[in-house]
Amino acid sequence: MIAASEHIYFAAPPLPYYLESGVTNHERGDQHPSRKQLGVFDLLIVEHGCLFIGEDERNWQLTDGQTLLLLPDRYHYSVKPSEEKTRFYWVHFQAVGEWQQTELDHSGINQEEHYNRFLTSPYSLHLQKAWTLPYPEQAFRLMRTLNKAGGERQSSAFWTQQQTFEELLRMMDLRQNDSYTSPIVTLAEKAEAYIKNNYRFEISSKTMAEALNFHYNYITRCMKQVYGMTPIDYLSKYRLEQAKLMLLKTEWPIVEIAQYVGFENVPYFSNCFTQQIGLPPTKFRKQYTT
Structure with missing residues (x-):
């Protein structure tokens, strides 16, 4: 079950920037590697199948069109091996500016005093930690573009990847969609x-x-x-x-x-x-x- 209470905010500018991406295909019995203190954000997007993934004391069961944003300073691990063929995309990115993960109250507003700076700074990118994408095919298309650019010359790949990644962030930014915004x-x-x-x-x-x-x-x-x-x-x-x-x-x-x-x-x-x-x-x- 995807919890809707945890959100991650990035003060912008500067926007998070793309590092690398790829696609992973799991057969039955394969599992995600365990890593700690990776130092980068790891965005997972499941195209089909089911991925069992954990972070510290939390764990998720991600199915078709669902995403999870793993934090750079946490322990990530496989909860259990895949039970079916599973295909998921991943993106590693970094953030120079401030960021924080927080829980919202019933009104959709965090009550911590320091939260205000993220909304006025002068913009905050607002991502849900675990989410069911409203338009998953659009995200899959962007991921294919990101991965394909990896085979191009660096001078052209850089701009293609950064622009595509920003388009992905815009699509996932909850502040762009009134139905997800407080x-x-x-x-x-x-x-x-x-x-x-x-x-x-x-x-x-x-x-x-x-x-x-x-x-x-x-x-x-x-x-x-x-x-x-x-x-x-x-x-x-x-x-x-x-x-x-x-x-x-x-x-x-x-x-x-x-x-x-x-x-x-x-x-x-x-x-x-x-x-x-x-x-x-x-x-x-x-x-x-x-």
């Missing part, structure tokens, strides 16, 4: 998108509630849980980040920039900018000019 995360992301698309104009609790069809207090609670800030705080932060870009990319006066990013009161804009960035707008621009 409603809290989905609403927070919709609120974020609304703010980014409308930051130059007046945004009120009423306009946001009407646009998203949720009570503003609930929107606020979701954004605080996912991004660690209220919609108003996020709006102010985003406006100031856009102001930074305008100060660097244009010669517009401070007044015009303030109004362009949604601040009607210029002194208030300058005060907010100074508090968040650490310098007044004029000094911020001056440090990048000759």
